[in-house]
Each structure stands twice: as C-alpha cells, then as structure tokens.
Amino acid sequence: MVSAGILPHGRHFGHTVFALCNYPSLLTNSILQLEQLEDASIKDFPAEEWREHLVFEKLLDSYPGLLERLREGSEEEVLHVGELISKGASAAQGEDTKSLKPVVIDWIATGGETILPPLPRNSKISHGFNHPLTGRLLCPAELDWNDAEIKQKLQSGEIAVSRDQWPRFLYANEVYNPDDPWNGLLRSRLLINAYRHLFTSPSLVEKEPKATRAGNARLHSMTSVTPPSVAYIATQTFYHSLLDLFEDPDEKGEVTDLLVWWNCQIFPTSSAAKRTLKANSALSKIRQKRAALKDANASTS
Numbered sequence: 001m002v003s004a005g006i007l008p009h010g011r012h013f014g015h016t017v018f019a020l021c022n023y024p025s026l027l028t029n030s031i032l033q034l035e036q037l038e039d040a041s042i043k044d045f046p047a048e049e050w051r052e053h054l055v056f057e058k059l060l061d062s063y064p065g066l067l068e069r070l071r072e073g074s075e076e077e078v079l080h081v082g083e084l085i086s087k088g089a090s091a092a093q094g095e096d097t098k099s100l101k102p103v104v105i106d107w108i109a110t111g112g113e114t115i116l117p118p119l120p121r122n123s124k125i126s127h128g129f130n131h132p133l134t135g136r137l138l139c140p141a142e143l144d145w146n147d148a149e150i151k152q153k154l155q156s157g158e159i160a161v162s163r164d165q166w167p168r169f170l171y172a173n174e175v176y177n178p179d180d181p182w183n184g185l186l187r188s189r190l191l192i193n194a195y196r197h198l199f200t201s202p203s204l205v206e207k208e209p210k211a212t213r214a215g216n217a218r219l220h221s222m223t224s225v226t227p228p229s230v231a232y233i234a235t236q237t238f239y240h241s242l243l244d245l246f247e248d249p250d251e252k253g254e255v256t257d258l259l260v261w262w263n264c265q266i267f268p269t270s271s272a273a274k275r276t277l278k279a280n281s282a283l284s285k286i287r288q289k290r291a292a293l294k295d296a297n298a299s300t301s
Contacts, residue, residue, distance in 0.1 A: 006081055009063055010088025015199070016222065016229045017062070018055045019089060020239055024082030030056035031070055031078065051247075059085075096198055103202070107193045108133060129154045137190075140165035141176035142280040164241045164283045170234055181285040182254045186230055186242075192265050195225075195233045200266065223270040225262040227255065241283055250290045 010023070030053060033045075042053050060067050070078050102121045109115050115133055129135040129151075139145040139154065140161055145168075153159040168174040170191065172184035193205045199222070227246035231239050246255050263270060278284055 006063070006084040007088045010085035011092040012088075012222075013059060013062060013085065014089025014092055015232055016226045017058050018228055019093065019232050021052075021055065021086075021089075022082075023085040023089070024079045026052055026056060026059075027070060027078050027082040028075065099202075100194060100197065103197065103205075104190075104194070107190055107205075108137060137169040137174070138167045140278075141168050141171060141181075141282050142178060142278075142285075162278055162281070165278050165281045166234075166241075166283065170282075176282065178280070178285055181282045181289070182258075185282065186234060186258060187261060191230070191233055195229070195262075195266055198233070199229065223267055225259055225266050227259065230258075230262060245283060245286065248290075250294070251286065 014021075029049075033049070033053060042050055045053070066081075070081065073081070105115070105119050105121055117131070119127065119131060119134070127134050128138060135151065135154065136145045139150075142165065143150050143154075143159075145151060150159065154161070166185075168176060169188055170186055172187040172189075174188070175184055177183050196202075196205050228243060231242040231246065234242055245251055
C-alpha cells in the first residue's frame, strides 16, 4: 500500500478535523462498518460510533484514493496507515506545545505590564492556579477568582475543575455573562494570537492579516477556520466538550456566527453522548438557555 504523504497529512488532519483519536482503531473499525452500512443507516449506531464514522468520512474526503488503498490493503497495512496518521498528529501537538510555551507569557502580559512574581518560560512550577495571573486566566468562568476561598480551593485541588468548566481566557476580555454564555465565547485575543502563531505565521500575531493564506494553512490550502481547529487552539483539555457544543444542531446559528468572526480574524479575504455537566458551567448555561427557548416556543405553538 502506498503511504506517501500520510504522515504530514496526519499532522494537518489532527489540527483541523479531529485531534484526539486512535487512528489505527478508527480505520479498522470503519472499514468493517462500511459493510454494515450497506443494510443500515449510520444514525442507527451509538453516538460515539456515529462521530467516529463522520471523522472517517472527512479523512477520506481529505485524502483522495485513501479508501481504495485501505480496501486493497491487508489488516497490517491498514494499521500502518493509522499509525502514520497518529504519528503525524502527535508530532504536531508536541511541536505546537513547544512552540507556544515561550511566547504565551508575552501575550498574557497585556500592555507591556511586568508580571509579578515573574513567570519562568520553561517551567510549570509556579504556573497554573499557583500564580495570580495564570490562575485568573484558568479560573472556571462561572467562579470568582477574587474570592479568596475559591482561589485557595482551586490551588489546593479541593475544587476539581471538569472539562465542561471552561476557563476565563476563552472569553473576550475575560468577561463571562451567565445569562448569555455565548457572548464573547472563544473570541479572546489570546486564542487569536495562538491560532495565527500555529496556522498562519508567528510574524502575523500582532498584525492584521492581509493574505488569504499563509504558513501551515497555505501548505494545506486552508482558507477558512474549522470548529475543531478552534477547539484545538482553545486547549485539548476542553476539546471534546467544545466539539459537543459545535456539533449541536440547536446551536448552529451561534456556531455559524462564531466561525464568521474567526474567519474575519484569520482569513479576512477568504470567501469563506451526552454527559453530566456542572450546574453553573458555561456549557450548562448554554444548554439551559436553549432548552428554555425551545420550551417557550413549544408552549406557544
């Protein structure tokens, strides 16, 4: 089986379509599932299998000829292709983390302010909730970092942050409105800086982009922002809960508005199952508001 180009393709696919995936398992399971789908609909399968199959379809669409190669190859060859994709995605994640570490500190020091106490660039010892600045940025949006008791419990681990409790740095100007949790979500300058750094060019971080494509995006003919790429930038910790929100049909309008906003920031010239949630988390608030609207519409119809 020809596998040329699959490794670099895995790097980009992990960035823009699905980052956290067991690709060898995905390929072998999906090939078998294709036979089952001859007599059934993908909607008849459990939600997790449905999502995996959609990822598989996007992979096939992005790599012409891959399906024929997988069908013609042996089980070992299919696994090898999956391992190459995984290797590419994992390598990209590692390189991204290494690339962002030394520059994020400059971005969070707004207005050239001096960070006190100083944050070491190559050590995590005094980062996280143990530093007043990074602690404020990482504090769950629905909690008050200025509350000494909450701060102490976050630092001690007494308050365990779950993946649906999104941090304040995801919101524009770190402002979270519990009555309108979509307002400012995923529109922070920190996220824009990170996206430009990884997908377009580090030199464009502090500039308004002029070209339609640049850097890694140009190499893969990327001309618009994808929901998984935003979730990837936001942080892998919250990746799946953000994808759940992006893929919710009831949130389609807000997601579309969000992607238009992102494309204006990154590509301005381009035409471009359920889990228990924390009661006061941003995702929970969005779900509650949408449910209330649906109930109100149902009662008036």
